[in-house]
Amino acid sequence: MNLRDITADKLVSLYQNRDLSVTEVIAGVFDEIDRTDKDVRAFLTLCKDRALEEARRIDSKIAEGETLDALSGVPVAIKDNMALRDVPTTCGSRILEGYVPPYTATAVERLRGAGAIVVGKTNLDEFAMGSSTENSSFFATRNPHNFDYVPGGSSGGSAAAVAAGMSLIALGSDTGGSIRQPASFCGVVGIKPTYGRVSRYGLVAYASSLDQIGPFAKSVRECAQVLSIVCGFDPYDSTSADVPVEPFLRDIEQPLKDVRIGVPKEYFIPGMDPEVKARFEDAIKVYEGLGYRIEEISLPHTEQAVAAYYLIATAEASSNLARYDGVRYGVRKGGESGLADMYRKTRMNGFGKEVKRRILLGTYALSAGYYDAYYLKALKVRTLILKDFQNAFEHVDLVFTPTSPTTAFRIGEKIDDPLSMYLSDIFTITCNLAGLPGISIPAGKNAAGLPIGVQLLGNHFQEALLLRAACHFERAFC
Amino acid sequence: MKITEADVEYVAKLANLEVADDEKKELAGQLSSIVEYVEQLNKVDVSSVAPTTQILETVKHAVRDDRVAARTGTADAGKTVKYFKVPKVITER
Numbered sequence: 001m002n003l004r005d006i007t008a009d010k011l012v013s014l015y016q017n018r019d020l021s022v023t024e025v026i027a028g029v030f031d032e033i034d035r036t037d038k039d040v041r042a043f044l045t046l047c048k049d050r051a052l053e054e055a056r057r058i059d060s061k062i063a064e065g066e067t068l069d070a071l072s073g074v075p076v077a078i079k080d081n082m083a084l085r086d087v088p089t090t091c092g093s094r095i096l097e098g099y100v101p102p103y104t105a106t107a108v109e110r111l112r113g114a115g116a117i118v119v120g121k122t123n124l125d126e127f128a129m130g131s132s133t134e135n136s137s138f139f140a141t142r143n144p145h146n147f148d149y150v151p152g153g154s155s156g157g158s159a160a161a162v163a164a165g166m167s168l169i170a171l172g173s174d175t176g177g178s179i180r181q182p183a184s185f186c187g188v189v190g191i192k193p194t195y196g197r198v199s200r201y202g203l204v205a206y207a208s209s210l211d212q213i214g215p216f217a218k219s220v221r222e223c224a225q226v227l228s229i230v231c232g233f234d235p236y237d238s239t240s241a242d243v244p245v246e247p248f249l250r251d252i253e254q255p256l257k258d259v260r261i262g263v264p265k266e267y268f269i270p271g272m273d274p275e276v277k278a279r280f281e282d283a284i285k286v287y288e289g290l291g292y293r294i295e296e297i298s299l300p301h302t303e304q305a306v307a308a309y310y311l312i313a314t315a316e317a318s319s320n321l322a323r324y325d326g327v328r329y330g331v332r333k334g335g336e337s338g339l340a341d342m343y344r345k346t347r348m349n350g351f352g353k354e355v356k357r358r359i360l361l362g363t364y365a366l367s368a369g370y371y372d373a374y375y376l377k378a379l380k381v382r383t384l385i386l387k388d389f390q391n392a393f394e395h396v397d398l399v400f401t402p403t404s405p406t407t408a409f410r411i412g413e414k415i416d417d418p419l420s421m422y423l424s425d426i427f428t429i430t431c432n433l434a435g436l437p438g439i440s441i442p443a444g445k446n447a448a449g450l451p452i453g454v455q456l457l458g459n460h461f462q463e464a465l466l467l468r469a470a471c472h473f474e475r476a477f478c
Numbered sequence: 479m480k481i482t483e484a485d486v487e488y489v490a491k492l493a494n495l496e497v498a499d500d501e502k503k504e505l506a507g508q509l510s511s512i513v514e515y516v517e518q519l520n521k522v523d524v525s526s527v528a529p530t531t532q533i534l535e536t537v538k539h540a541v542r543d544d545r546v547a548a549r550t551g552t553a554d555a556g557k558t559v560k561y562f563k564v565p566k567v568i569t570e571r
Binding site: 195209238301304308343347351360364378379380381382383384419 | 564
């Protein structure tokens with residue numbers, strides 16, 4: 001069964017009314033994956049046996065007349081940088097070969113606690129470093145709308161799995177746009193919550209001051225539902241925020257009054273694709289039609305965001321990835337010739353090109369003589385970017401931009417030019433640097449049939465407002 | 479600032495990475511263009527700006543009582559492997 005035409009709450013009510021059995025639906029999902037994933041290649045690992053076992057367990061609960069949980073029997077896919085007990089976590093890297101976590105990430109555990117069934121682990125750029133999913137050490141994922149194009153990244157497998165109807169929900173992680181940009185390229189909804197909203201226990205760290213987990217789905221409503229399940233304090237993550245989680249679904253359809261949306265003038269960059277610009281301008285008109293007040297705002301340090309990001313993220317990555325040294329995880333090379341040699345040989349063989357490039361850049365930015373000029377300066381520019389948003393949020397409630405300056409690019413187009421790949425994140429990066437929640441919503445397609453996404457950003461912990469405004473747009477636009 | 483092949487070699491050593499000779503030239507070129515790009519930060523006056531290392535300092539982050547409360551016991555860890563074999567990490571001078 002393809003999941004393109006059904007939503008999570010509809011599916012659960014069909015189960016509850018015994019119109020569909022969970023086992024037949026989950027079996028159907030794997031048939032669909034068999035048919036579709038040979039082209040899309042979204043999954044690294046499938047969890048067929050355990051998924052069917054869980055499906056049978058829910059079916060017997062239904063037979064006994066039990067009331068189902070919010071996501072009972074709903075198929076979900078998990079980006080393969082999150083731990084699921086007894087299933088390999090690869091991070092798209094050779095260096096973790098053979099690693100099987102003995103525990104489950106909190107976000108995944110909470111979804112499973114609400115009844116969701118994990119169908120598989122999805123492909124990603126190695127250690128979430130990339131914008132196209134081409135940096136996976138195993139294979140590139142393709143955009144379900146056109147197999148010659150990338151799905152975006154780094155959570156490209158998760159976005160593609162939902163877009164192709166191989167899963168209803170997926171989890172991704174977003175450090176500089178890794179949920180929102182693939183959501184935009186694949187024509188689905190993707191949200192990065194406020195920094196600290198979702199526990200990162202069991203998420204493999206890339207850049208710890210930026211990383212955040214969030215969901216993909218076909219609709220804003222489903223994202224809101226998943227978010228109200230996965231958000232919230234977790235004693236296992238010292239950066240998890242102890243802030244109350246509102247039931248995001250409750251008022252999502254209710255109209256909003258006097259909401260001001262700021263459109264930053266700095267986002268109209270010369271490199272923006274004219275079709276993206278046109279759809280974004282249409283999207284602004286949709287909000288005007290809904291009674292929102294649109295105002296031009298200025299975020300003056302936008303131009304410096306990519307530079308600040310690639311110093312901060314790579315510096316943190318160079319530290320986080322120091323643990324992959326052949327002692328604790330997966331691959332080990334050169335163990336016979338001494339410790340230092342083993343470290344270097346293991347890392348040379350285990351890491352792919354982009355990961356090495358980022359470790360080198362981050363190490364350089366942190367090294368003696370360059371720390372002040374690069375890393376410290378980037379941290380100061382980060383303060384200015386945060387201040388830009390704080391100033392903006394004194395006048396507006398939300399900020400509205402395209403998600404990416406272009407639609408999906410061709411496979412291979414940017415792989416040998418890392419700088420041009422980095423610049424494809426230009427609209428999503430500021431949100432991570434400022435720790436804000438951001439959502440990408442589909443806003444039509446270009447003439448070639450590739451999806452275009454628009455992005456709403458909210459102030460810290462304002463997910464409820466963000467989701468409501470996104471939901472209104474989705475209703476009005478479709 | 480131009481990154482030379484010698485710089486690549488030096489930074490690789492700091493990062494415990496080994497870079498093949500044919501990779502050094504390519505990396506030096508790519509890192510040079512990235513470093514030249516990030517040097518646009520020099521255009522910004524940050525003389526009176528404090529650095530941001532954590533975005534939400536107002537939020538009370540998670541702390542728990544200092545009691546042993548393992549979510550994953552050693553018995554669970556041992557399910558995937560029978561024993562942990564590590565290479566010799568202490569060497570004689």
